[in-house]
Amino acid sequence: MDALTIAAAGALLAAVAWPLRGRLQLSRAKHPSLRGHARLAQRLAKLVPFYEYDSQRFFSSDFAPAGVAQLRRTGFERLSHRLWDRGAETIRVSDELEAGLSDLQFVNRYRVPFQYARYVRSHLKTGAVLKDSSGVVVRNLDGRPAYDLTGSYGVNLFGYDFYKECVDAGIDRVRDLGPALGAYHPVVADNVRALQNISGMDEVSFHMSGTEAVMQAVRLARYHSERSHLVRFCGAYHGWWDDVQPGVGTPRTVRDTYTLKEMDAATLRVLRSRNDIACVLVNPLQALHPNAPAPGDATLVNSDRRAHFDRAAYANWLRQLREVCTARSIALIFDEVFVGFRIAYGGAQEYFGVPADMVTYGKTLGGGLPVGVLCGARRWMKRFKDTRPTDICFARGTFNSHPYVMGAMHEFLRRIDEPQIRHSYRTLDELWSSRAARLNQLLADADLPVHVANLTSIWTICYTTPSRYNWMFQYYLRAEGLALSWIGTGRLIFSHNYSDDDFEAVAGRIVAAACAMRDDGWWWHTPELTDKAISRQILRELLAARFPRLLRQSAHAASWDTIGSIRSPRSR
Numbered sequence: 001m002d003a004l005t006i007a008a009a010g011a012l013l014a015a016v017a018w019p020l021r022g023r024l025q026l027s028r029a030k031h032p033s034l035r036g037h038a039r040l041a042q043r044l045a046k047l048v049p050f051y052e053y054d055s056q057r058f059f060s061s062d063f064a065p066a067g068v069a070q071l072r073r074t075g076f077e078r079l080s081h082r083l084w085d086r087g088a089e090t091i092r093v094s095d096e097l098e099a100g101l102s103d104l105q106f107v108n109r110y111r112v113p114f115q116y117a118r119y120v121r122s123h124l125k126t127g128a129v130l131k132d133s134s135g136v137v138v139r140n141l142d143g144r145p146a147y148d149l150t151g152s153y154g155v156n157l158f159g160y161d162f163y164k165e166c167v168d169a170g171i172d173r174v175r176d177l178g179p180a181l182g183a184y185h186p187v188v189a190d191n192v193r194a195l196q197n198i199s200g201m202d203e204v205s206f207h208m209s210g211t212e213a214v215m216q217a218v219r220l221a222r223y224h225s226e227r228s229h230l231v232r233f234c235g236a237y238h239g240w241w242d243d244v245q246p247g248v249g250t251p252r253t254v255r256d257t258y259t260l261k262e263m264d265a266a267t268l269r270v271l272r273s274r275n276d277i278a279c280v281l282v283n284p285l286q287a288l289h290p291n292a293p294a295p296g297d298a299t300l301v302n303s304d305r306r307a308h309f310d311r312a313a314y315a316n317w318l319r320q321l322r323e324v325c326t327a328r329s330i331a332l333i334f335d336e337v338f339v340g341f342r343i344a345y346g347g348a349q350e351y352f353g354v355p356a357d358m359v360t361y362g363k364t365l366g367g368g369l370p371v372g373v374l375c376g377a378r379r380w381m382k383r384f385k386d387t388r389p390t391d392i393c394f395a396r397g398t399f400n401s402h403p404y405v406m407g408a409m410h411e412f413l414r415r416i417d418e419p420q421i422r423h424s425y426r427t428l429d430e431l432w433s434s435r436a437a438r439l440n441q442l443l444a445d446a447d448l449p450v451h452v453a454n455l456t457s458i459w460t461i462c463y464t465t466p467s468r469y470n471w472m473f474q475y476y477l478r479a480e481g482l483a484l485s486w487i488g489t490g491r492l493i494f495s496h497n498y499s500d501d502d503f504e505a506v507a508g509r510i511v512a513a514a515c516a517m518r519d520d521g522w523w524w525h526t527p528e529l530t531d532k533a534i535s536r537q538i539l540r541e542l543l544a545a546r547f548p549r550l551l552r553q554s555a556h557a558a559s560w561d562t563i564g565s566i567r568s569p570r571s572r
């Protein structure tokens, strides 16, 4: 072989090997679950068939003996009455509302695993309408109080009365201008200054939701880096825009997002070697459950929900990300829409001691009104280039910097700067972790298969014994007068105005709810009932519903399957 041929073969090999190496590296950085493979998940989701349990199988989908199924049935009826007693009028008004409100139809459909959903919807009604709030309590139309554990999706950090005052005082401040848009009320300058101080960033832009703030951060990263891809981490939520939700839930095929493993060296290798990455998007709330999605009860099919917060380990991960992003000129974006102002005055940057290039805020920052905010270093925030006048990154919005929102935000920022609140941040971790430990002790003392994990005041409930019915727990909690958001026990969000007495009352109700659920037989257990066995059983059911003729026989043959009592649309 002459030198020219060898050189040509070498070049060819390099041309093939280099992209292959990149692909392999990327594959290794993907989470092995479907969550790490957005497009595949999207395709498979379309194949999942609908089936549901009839009124018999509903109570024995884990093959519990007849006596246990009867215990559950009786308990279910009692629970149904308790929920009706708490809010008959609320339920009536909510049902009327649902017919015309698509948002409510959606959440009501996804409160529990779909096999049980219709039966639950018709028998366990909770109502979705409230008439007032005060302290840590909300009240339904029937005047029945419930301790609020929804935190209004994280907005409610200091108690509803705090936000009522922010909105009222804020509107008073800007009333003379009213809803005049385009020009700015003078309070905007104060807000910008305060946010520059809190975030440590040069510039600020105001938007109308967290989703929009994240969208703008990613657009700016792509604009300045002239690179195509954003990196998000497996399971992380960043709003409902396509690029940050590339898998199930998005109709479009998203091609310029990499979903990678969090807290994993393989991801750092990808960041070090690829030239198409514009930004890395971090939702610090994932520290509570890295690589897993926001835990909702609709997907709670067994007991494999895991959560554990390790502050030092996550801080270390963020430091590694910071290093590689700096070295590779990748924008590091902290999405603090949820945790901003909650885990520390200076948010995740302060809490974990790692600076970002851009930070998004939202939720609580609006002082009770809707908002999204982006703060960033000047080099990332600029929307035009001095030397290329037509090369711009367009972003505007009719309601950006709305005077009423700016007024309420001004009030929020003023109040959280007062010594009492500034001081309260110092003991936050200790306070909420000791409360979580106290509840876990109470649950352990009562020998209940439930425990909680927390990142300050953001909690999630985990289950220690394999069960198909953990999603029922949300209804027992509601019957005890605890208000949960639609994702149920996956996310309990406390506002920081919970006193020790309020907390004791909530802890007592959680224990009482778990005792009632246990006594009603839902946590019945045999050694064969493992999380794996449950998952396998559900897979068999899915296959049998999808290929009824092919699999009916084998489904019957399996000891863990009685497919005959499953109803698919065709058999109904």
Ligand SMILES: Cc1ncc(COP(=O)(O)O)c(C=O)c1O
Binding pocket: 153, 209, 210, 211, 212, 214, 237, 238, 239, 240, 283, 335, 336, 337, 338, 339, 362, 363, 371, 372
């Ligand atoms: C981390 C994070 N980013 C973005 C969003 C989207 O914010 P919004 O619902 O205001 O659009 C959320 C909402 O829950 C969030 O938690």
